[in-house]
Amino acid sequence: MIENMIKEGKIVPSEVTIKLLQNAMLESGNDKFLIDGFPRNEENRAAFEAVTKIEPAFVLFFECSEEEMERRLLSRNQGREDDNIETIRKRFKVFVESSMPVVEYYESKGKVRKIDAAKPIEEVFEAVKTVFTAQDDKVKWQSTLS
Known part of the structure; x- marks a missing residue:
């Protein structure tokens, strides 16, 4: 179905x-x-x-400007048809209109944990670990970053 x-x-x-x-x-x-x-x-x-x-106990939200998102998607070179500026901008608009109200709802309940996703990968990963460790001190992390 x-x-x-x-x-x-x-x-x-x-x-x-x-x-x-x-x-x-x-x-x-x-x-x-x-x-x-x-x-x-x-x-x-x-x-x-x-x-x-x-x-949910919390919502993890990766903040990233539209400009940074465009730059990353256009440079990821995965050969995807939808990695073009028009489609990217449409998807971002749909995200803002449809998904941001969900983020705002949970934010009003104090459940949103924001991560600055414009930072380098290693810093983003450390910020994510901190969010999860704060939720459960028993979490064991192993980096798969090379």
């Missing part, structure tokens, strides 16, 4: 995505999770909390 919806250019309903996430979380046997890129909008957020009855 999901595959067909994607092929047809349709949006997969939040409840379907959330049930898949919830099943994966339950099957993993873990009690802590990092979900990347979700919720993407307020409807996703409200549906996730309603279906799972889970409110």
Whole structure:
């Protein structure tokens, strides 16, 4: 069903995505999770909390200017069709319109941990470790940066 919806250019309903996430979380046997890129909008957020009855401990938000994002995406040279200035700017606009209200919602609850993503990779990684270590002093980190 999901595959067909994607092929047809349709949006997969939040409840379907959330049930898949919830099943994966339950099957993993873990009690802590990092979900990347979700919720993407307020409807996703409200549906996730309603279906799972889970409110995140915190939201990790990587701050990066539009100019820096453009520079990085245009220079990553992965041959992606969507790595062009027009598409990048459209995606950024959609992010600001759709995803920023989610960030603002959690920020009003004191749950947003911001990271300055414009800094060098090593500094960003150290800042992320600090956020997670502050949440759980038992976390053990091993850098995979070379």
